[in-house]
Amino acid sequence: MSLPTGDDEAARGAGGFAVHPELLFAFHTGKLGLGFDVGYRWRSHHPADLPWGDEVTLGPWLSVALTNALTLRIEAYAANVVDANVSGADFPVEALAGLDYAIGNWDLYLGASRGITDGLGDPAFRILGGVRYRHDAPRRQGFEDSDRDGIADKDDDCRNDGEDEDGFQDGDGCPEPDNDEDGIPDAQDECPELTGDRAHDGCPAKTYVKIEGGKVYIFGKVQFGLGASNIDRRSEPLLDQIGEALTANPDVGQLRIDGYTDNVGDPKFNRRLSEERAASVRAALIKRGVDGDRLTTRGFGEASPIAPNKSPAGRAKNRRVEFIITGDRK
Structure with a gap:
C-alpha cells in the first residue's frame, strides 16, 4: 500500500492511495537466487489527461550472496496499464541494481536504477534506499535451525554460526575460514583450495x-x-x-x-x-x-x-x- 505523497501529473509518486499485491516466485541454490514477481497495482486516483491507471506489473530478478550479510540484487521492472489505449513503446521498463545488508531481522538496502524505455513514469535515473523488517519464519517441529543456514540444529556442528556455502564441507553447518588449512584465511588466500604459504599469497611455491x-x-x-x-x-x-x-x-x-x-x-x-x-x-x-x-x-x-x-x-x-x-x- 502507498500513501498519496506525490504528484501524478509530474510523475513523482502518486496523488492518491494505491494498493499493489504481488505474487513472488523464487528459487535459491547456494549463494544464487532467481525469481520473478507479478502483481496488480490499483490506484484510487486516475489523472484525466494522462493514460495512467491500474497496472499489471512484472519483473525478473537475480540475487548473489556476497557474504552472509551482504547480497547483490539485480532486477528489471515493467508495468502495463490496464484497459488503456497505450502503445507498447509507452510501457515503462526500468533496470535496477542494489545491495542488501542484513542486521538480525533488519535489512538495509541501497540501489540505483534508470529507465530503459521512454514509457510514462520511467526515470532517467533514481537512487533508492530503505529499511525492511523480516519476521522469523515459524519453526517447524523437528527442524530447529538457530543460525538459519538451512541445516537443522540436530545435524549442525556449529548451531550459532551459519554455513559459508563455498562448496567445501558445506554439510556440517560450520563455516570453514581456511579450506586448505595452510594458516592463511580464505579471504586473503589467492589459492584457497591449495596449501601454500604467505610468501606466495597462499599459493604453493612455483616448481622450478x-x-x-x-x-x-x-x-x-x-x-x-x-x-x-x-x-x-x-x-x-x-x-x-x-x-x-x-x-x-x-x-x-x-x-x-x-x-x-x-x-x-x-x-x-x-x-x-x-x-x-x-x-x-x-x-x-x-x-x-x-x-x-x-x-x-x-x-x-x-x-x-x-x-x-x-x-x-x-x-x-x-x-x-x-x-x-x-x-x-x-
Missing part, C-alpha cells in the same frame, strides 16, 4: 625443477649481474630447489654445469665469463649441501646459441646455464 627419467628439467633461469659472475638474488629460490632436488635424488650422478653468453663483446671475455658463471652456480649448490664431487663446470662463451642474437630477447635466451647429467655417481 623436475628430475624424471634420468634427466634434470629446469623451469627457470639463473640470473647474474650485468657482465659479471655474481648471482642475482632473484635466482635464490631456483638454486634452492635445484639443491634440494639433487640432494633428494642421489641416483642422479655426475652433473656438468655449462655456461653460455650472447655474442656481445669480446669472444675471449665471453668465454671466461661463462666459465666463471658456471663456477658460481657450482659453488652455490655446494653451499646448499650438494656434494662437490658430483659437479663439474665448463664455459662455452657465445657458442651454441639457442636463439638468434639479433634481438634483446634472443640474446637474453642465449645467456644461460644448463645442467647436463654426464654419468653415474662415483
